[in-house]
Amino acid sequence: MRRLVDLYETLDSTTSTNAKVDALVAYFRQTPPEDAAWGLFFLTGRRIKRLVPSKALKQWARELSDTPEWLFDEAYASVGDLAEIIALLLDSAEQPQVTEELSLSRWMEERILPLGGLALPEQRERITGWWHTLPRRELFIFNKMLTGELRVGVSDTLVVRALAQYAGLPPAAVSHRLMGTWAPSRAFFEQLVAPDVSDGDRSRPYPFYLASPLEQPVEGLGDRSEWMVEWKWDGIRGQLIHRQGGIYLWSRGEELVTERYPEIAKAATSLPPGTVLDGEILAYEDGRPLPFARLQRRIGRQKLTAKVLAEAPAVFMAYDLLEDKGEDVRALPLRERRARLEALLSDKPQFPISPRIPADTWEELTQARRESRERNVEGFMIKRLESPYQHGRKRGDWWKWKIDPFTVDAVLLYAHPGHGKRAALYTDYTFAVWKGEELLPVAKAYSGLTDEEISRLDRWIRAHTKEKFGPVRSVEPAQVFELHFEGIAASPRHKSGVALRFPRIARWRSDKAPKDADSLDQLKELIHAPT
Numbered sequence: 001m002r003r004l005v006d007l008y009e010t011l012d013s014t015t016s017t018n019a020k021v022d023a024l025v026a027y028f029r030q031t032p033p034e035d036a037a038w039g040l041f042f043l044t045g046r047r048i049k050r051l052v053p054s055k056a057l058k059q060w061a062r063e064l065s066d067t068p069e070w071l072f073d074e075a076y077a078s079v080g081d082l083a084e085i086i087a088l089l090l091d092s093a094e095q096p097q098v099t100e101e102l103s104l105s106r107w108m109e110e111r112i113l114p115l116g117g118l119a120l121p122e123q124r125e126r127i128t129g130w131w132h133t134l135p136r137r138e139l140f141i142f143n144k145m146l147t148g149e150l151r152v153g154v155s156d157t158l159v160v161r162a163l164a165q166y167a168g169l170p171p172a173a174v175s176h177r178l179m180g181t182w183a184p185s186r187a188f189f190e191q192l193v194a195p196d197v198s199d200g201d202r203s204r205p206y207p208f209y210l211a212s213p214l215e216q217p218v219e220g221l222g223d224r225s226e227w228m229v230e231w232k233w234d235g236i237r238g239q240l241i242h243r244q245g246g247i248y249l250w251s252r253g254e255e256l257v258t259e260r261y262p263e264i265a266k267a268a269t270s271l272p273p274g275t276v277l278d279g280e281i282l283a284y285e286d287g288r289p290l291p292f293a294r295l296q297r298r299i300g301r302q303k304l305t306a307k308v309l310a311e312a313p314a315v316f317m318a319y320d321l322l323e324d325k326g327e328d329v330r331a332l333p334l335r336e337r338r339a340r341l342e343a344l345l346s347d348k349p350q351f352p353i354s355p356r357i358p359a360d361t362w363e364e365l366t367q368a369r370r371e372s373r374e375r376n377v378e379g380f381m382i383k384r385l386e387s388p389y390q391h392g393r394k395r396g397d398w399w400k401w402k403i404d405p406f407t408v409d410a411v412l413l414y415a416h417p418g419h420g421k422r423a424a425l426y427t428d429y430t431f432a433v434w435k436g437e438e439l440l441p442v443a444k445a446y447s448g449l450t451d452e453e454i455s456r457l458d459r460w461i462r463a464h465t466k467e468k469f470g471p472v473r474s475v476e477p478a479q480v481f482e483l484h485f486e487g488i489a490a491s492p493r494h495k496s497g498v499a500l501r502f503p504r505i506a507r508w509r510s511d512k513a514p515k516d517a518d519s520l521d522q523l524k525e526l527i528h529a530p531t
Contacts, residue, residue: 045151177191180204234291331389410442483503
């Protein structure tokens with residue numbers, strides 16, 4: 001485990017991209033494959049299921065360090081990281097250190113994972129025993145793995161780049177092999193970096209090609225005839241695979257969701273084997289998409305009842321062809337992939353194809369974009385007709401031209417400490433709008449302010465706190481903020497009766513008084529508002 005700890009500290013101590021890649025390459029070169037596989041598991045943001053309740057870990061740490069509950073809670077609120085506060089308390093308690101060198105794979109497979117099958121008393125005996133044997137730097141990483149919260153400050157792109165450099169493979173091949181579900185093992189890692197780029201996993205999706213936001217006038221893209229324009233659908237990006245008799249539906253988050261959308265899986269049996277489609281999972285009825293809120297009713301459901309299926313019927317809106325009759329066609333220009341897609345689905349009405357927008361000029365497209373909200377879409381996707389299907393976010397060929405977000409002026413009511421490096425600052429906020437003479441919470445947001453604004457607001461929060469509820473502070477209703485959000489839907493689960501989608505802070509409206517904030521009635525008017 002020590003190699004992973006060293007790597008974690010190296011990555012955390014530098015902002016240099018090249019230094020991070022060098023550290024990753026050195027790690028893969030020096031680490032046995034079975035350990036490198038587990039290191040890669042954590043480096044790519046994967047997490048094990050939480051095996052031990054946080055409440056139990058807190059109690060055991062308090063008992064071992066002889067720390068009163070109130071003091072532990074205060075320290076935890078200040079640090080904001082359970083793994084770190086336990087490591088700090090146990091280190092300061094001068095626990096006897098009996099150094100024991102054990103590989104990462106053995107820690108995971110022989111110690112941590114088997115905890116899931118033990119009762120709490122047995123878990124306590126083992127975990128507190130291990131706490132005695134680990135120095136603080138390893139204890140911190142162990143706690144992170146134990147709580148399922150080990151996140152390393154490096155992007156998937158850099159990990160792929162380092163692996164490709166180590167293995168002497170194209171980054172695209174490495175990225176593809178990492179897609180989907182895989183279990184850390186010596187065999188997996190050796191296959192991952194093997195020179196033979198053939199792939200026998202029939203369920204594995206391709207890396208998604210991601211569009212960049214259009215931040216310039218659309219006319220700057222040049223000749224309109226060189227671009228294909230489609231609606232930007234408001235659903236779940238996915239890949240639909242039919243290979244060797246198997247049907248697989250993957251979300252962009254690399255989650256296998258086939259069983260959640262049985263109607264799509266059934267329709268996919270009509271596709272020829274060796275087909276991979278890129279597209280959007282949509283709630284869809286009478287030839288048009290339904291609001292995303294309808295699709296949300298199916299997300300996370302353990303059981304799909306007939307009622308749920310009827311309320312949110314799903315389709316797969318296809319917009320690209322990645323594999324045709326077993327041939328990887330991603331290198332072909334979009335113009336040719338689109339022609340193949342249209343030919344493939346010409347006799348399959350169960351698979352709507354994302355239509356091209358019939359506008360000859362950018363000016364006509366600008367006019368058509370104003371219909372977006374009426375159509376329950378988010379704007380336009382603009383794709384160069386000669387573009388190959390790349391992986392990751394490559395600028396220049398695919399653009400997303402989203403409609404302007406909704407806005408609301410809301411009053412700050414509550415503040416919560418952040419996490420990690422921002423644990424000592426109040427960075428998570430709850431905002432409210434007026435319902436008569438009462439301020440009613442409608443959104444939580446934590447992004448959008450500069451570091452200077454966060455520090456200034458933190459000082460104001462501490463000076464104007466009305467009440468404390470654990471780590472949460474209720475503040476005087478005096479500060480107004482402009483929030484942006486992507487959508488709004490009626491929600492009986494919320495006291496306000498509405499749910500905002502992706503709320504974030506646009507600006508601090510110090511020029512406005514609380515009485516100038518918006519009302520709940522004004523917010524509800526946006527539910528069916530045109531663009």
